[in-house]
Amino acid sequence: MQLILRSLCALLLTGFALPAGAQTGGETYVHASGELSMVDGGRPERRRVVFRAGWPASATAAMEDPRVAGASLRLAAASGEGDTGAIVLPFVRWRGLGHPAGKGGYRYDDPSRSEGGIRSVVARLGRHRGILKVIGGGASWPYSITGLQSGFTVTFAIGETRWCSDFRTPLAKSTSRRVLAKSAAGFASTFAAIQDVIFTQHRCTETACHGSAAQGGLDLLPDVAYQNLVDVFSPAGQMNRVTPGDEKQSFLWRKLAKATLALADVPGAAMPNGLAPIPEAQLEALKIWIRAGAPATGVVGGTESLLSSCLPAARSRSGCTAGRRSRPRGR
Numbered sequence: 001m002q003l004i005l006r007s008l009c010a011l012l013l014t015g016f017a018l019p020a021g022a023q024t025g026g027e028t029y030v031h032a033s034g035e036l037s038m039v040d041g042g043r044p045e046r047r048r049v050v051f052r053a054g055w056p057a058s059a060t061a062a063m064e065d066p067r068v069a070g071a072s073l074r075l076a077a078a079s080g081e082g083d084t085g086a087i088v089l090p091f092v093r094w095r096g097l098g099h100p101a102g103k104g105g106y107r108y109d110d111p112s113r114s115e116g117g118i119r120s121v122v123a124r125l126g127r128h129r130g131i132l133k134v135i136g137g138g139a140s141w142p143y144s145i146t147g148l149q150s151g152f153t154v155t156f157a158i159g160e161t162r163w164c165s166d167f168r169t170p171l172a173k174s175t176s177r178r179v180l181a182k183s184a185a186g187f188a189s190t191f192a193a194i195q196d197v198i199f200t201q202h203r204c205t206e207t208a209c210h211g212s213a214a215q216g217g218l219d220l221l222p223d224v225a226y227q228n229l230v231d232v233f234s235p236a237g238q239m240n241r242v243t244p245g246d247e248k249q250s251f252l253w254r255k256l257a258k259a260t261l262a263l264a265d266v267p268g269a270a271m272p273n274g275l276a277p278i279p280e281a282q283l284e285a286l287k288i289w290i291r292a293g294a295p296a297t298g299v300v301g302g303t304e305s306l307l308s309s310c311l312p313a314a315r316s317r318s319g320c321t322a323g324r325r326s327r328p329r330g331r
Contacts (some may be wrong), residue, residue: 030161045138053133070091071088071094244290
C-alpha cells in the first residue's frame with residue numbers, strides 16, 4: 001500500500017518544481033500583527049521604512065540565534081508593484097541581548113545600511129509577547145513608491161522560523177509618496193489567498209464583473225467562488241472552469257493566461273476584462289494550485305511567495321497532498 005501511495009504522489013507532483021522560497025514542513029510559522037510605514041521623498045536617499053510587529057509568545061517556543069541560523073527580510077507588494085527580494089542580514093552584524101547574550105533576543109545594527117538599506121532590527125521573545133522592529137531606508141532600500149499601493153506582505157525569517165505580516169487594502173494611508181498600514185489576518189489556505197490576491201484585488205468580484213452580475217454565469221464572490229469553479233463545466237470554454245490536476249483543461253487559467261501570456265485559441269475576452277493582466281507569478285501560483293488538485297483548504301507548497309501572502313507552511317496529508325478538495329461551506 002505504501003508503495004502505491006508513493007507512486008501516486010510521484011505522479012501528482014511530476015512536472016513542476018517548487019520555486020525558490022517554497023515552504024517546507026520543518027518551518028515554524030508565526031503570524032505577526034503590526035504596522036508598516038514607508039516614505040519615498042522623490043529621491044532614493046529620502047526613502048524610509050519602519051516596520052513593527054508583535055505576536056503571542058505561545059506562537060513560537062524559542063528564537064534561533066541569527067548568527068548561526070541566518071536571517072533575512074522581504075517586503076513584497078500584493079499586486080506585483082514591487083519586491084525587495086530576500087534581504088540577507090549578515091551574521092556578523094547581530095549581537096545577543098541580555099545575560100547570557102541571546103536570552104533577551106537579538107539586535108542587528110548596520111549604520112551604513114549596506115544590506116538592502118536596513119539600519120537596525122530588534123527581535124525579542126519575552127514571557128508573554130514577541131516583538132520585532134525594523135528601521136531602514138536610504139538609497140539602498142530597494143522599494144520605490146511610484147503610485148497608490150494595494151497592499152504588502154512582510155516576511156522576517158531566522159533559520160526555520162518565519163514571521164509574516166499581511167497588509168491589505170484598504171490601507172490606512174496610501175499616496176504616491178507615502179504608505180501607512182496596519183496588518184490584517186493571514187490567509188489560512190492557498191485558495192483563500194487566490195480569492196483575495198487574484199479575484200478581489202484584480203477587481204474580478206466587482207458587481208459588473210463576476211460579482212452579483214455574474215458575467216458568463218460565474219459568481220466569484222468569496223462565499224461561492226470555489227463551488228462555482230472546481231469541476232464546474234463552462235459552456236463558453238467547453239471545459240471545466242477548473243479541472244483539478246490540469247491547468248490546460250481549466251478555462252479559468254486559460255482566460256487569465258490569454259492576457260498574461262498571450263495564450264492563443266481561448267474563446268472570448270481575456271481576463272481581467274479591460275484591465276491589466278495579472279502578474280506571471282500569480283498565474284504560476286494558480287497553476288501550481290490546480291496541479292495539486294485544486295484543494296479548498298490547506299496550503300500548497302510554493303504558492304506563498306508567488307502570491308506575496310502570509311500562508312502557514314505546507315503540511316502534507318497522507319504523505320502527499322497539501323489540502324482537501326472538500327467544498328467550503330458558505331457563510
